[in-house]
Amino acid sequence: MSEHEMQNTRESILIAARNVFVKKGYAGARMQEIADEAGINKALLHYYFKNKETLFEMILFEALKTIQSGILVVLESEMDLFEKIRFFCSRYISFLQSNTYLVSFILNEINRDQEKLVKYFTRAGIKAPEKLMIQIEEETLKGNIRKTDPRQLVLNILSLCIFPFIARPIVKGVFRIQEKEYNELIERRKKEVPEWIISSLKKE
Numbered sequence: 001m002s003e004h005e006m007q008n009t010r011e012s013i014l015i016a017a018r019n020v021f022v023k024k025g026y027a028g029a030r031m032q033e034i035a036d037e038a039g040i041n042k043a044l045l046h047y048y049f050k051n052k053e054t055l056f057e058m059i060l061f062e063a064l065k066t067i068q069s070g071i072l073v074v075l076e077s078e079m080d081l082f083e084k085i086r087f088f089c090s091r092y093i094s095f096l097q098s099n100t101y102l103v104s105f106i107l108n109e110i111n112r113d114q115e116k117l118v119k120y121f122t123r124a125g126i127k128a129p130e131k132l133m134i135q136i137e138e139e140t141l142k143g144n145i146r147k148t149d150p151r152q153l154v155l156n157i158l159s160l161c162i163f164p165f166i167a168r169p170i171v172k173g174v175f176r177i178q179e180k181e182y183n184e185l186i187e188r189r190k191k192e193v194p195e196w197i198i199s200s201l202k203k204e
Contacts, residue, residue: 009049012038014062017055021101026056026108056105057120064124065101071095075129081139082198085133085157089194092161097186102166129154145201153197161195 003069016037031052034050035045049055071091074084096103109117121127133150140147164171172182 009038009040013045013048013055014059017059018101021056021059022099024048025101026052026105031055039137047196060102060120061103061106061124064120064126068104068125069097072126072129075132077131080203081135082146084135085169085197086191087193089157089161089197090190092158093186093190093193096162096165097183100165100168103162109156109165143203146203148201153201157193157197161189164189 008145013034016032017029020034021039023034024030029052033040034052034055035042038045051057052118068099070084071088074087074091079087109120134152135144136148136153139145155178166184171185172178175181175185177185
């Protein structure tokens with residue numbers, strides 16, 4: 001098998017694994033299902049990835065890199081603070097919609113191996129948005145926004161974006177809504193969450 005063919009096989013496996021993780025979650029996914037999805041035998045799958053955890057680590061790392069390069073990078077840009085908040089919330093919620101399996105995996109890892117999870121994030125270059133935090137402090141000193149702890153603001157933004165995904169079954173059960181209504185609710189949050197945040201920052 002040529003290097004090009006090996007690369008194609010590897011990419012096919014990663015695509016298949018993402019599909020299976022989306023349908024079954026990390027815990028419910030099986031290597032045989034991933035092999036079937038990729039159209040290869042299980043032995044070949046194990047040749048590329050020795051177990052499910054190794055395979056998922058690769059997918060997780062690539063997903064975290066996507067967050068870093070496609071979403072978090074804007075927090076370090078020169079963009080206006082309010083536009084930056086709008087951009088981040090919309091992109092982050094969209095990312096979570098496309099990668100719902102990551103939420104449960106990360107929660108499991110928090111309970112199982114926090115140090116390992118921190119290494120994943122560090123390796124992907126994910127860290128506190130220092131420039132955003134400085135920008136918040138500067139806007140506060142200029143009198144453009146209410147006095148706020150930048151760390152609290154960052155935590156509020158992240159929490160408002162991710163909570164409906166963490167509590168997905170509870171949200172659907174409490175509000176007695178089906179998948180379509182849940183998805184519509186999430187879609188609206190792309191605009192509503194940043195506006196709530198911005199409204200809390202504006203001075204009367």
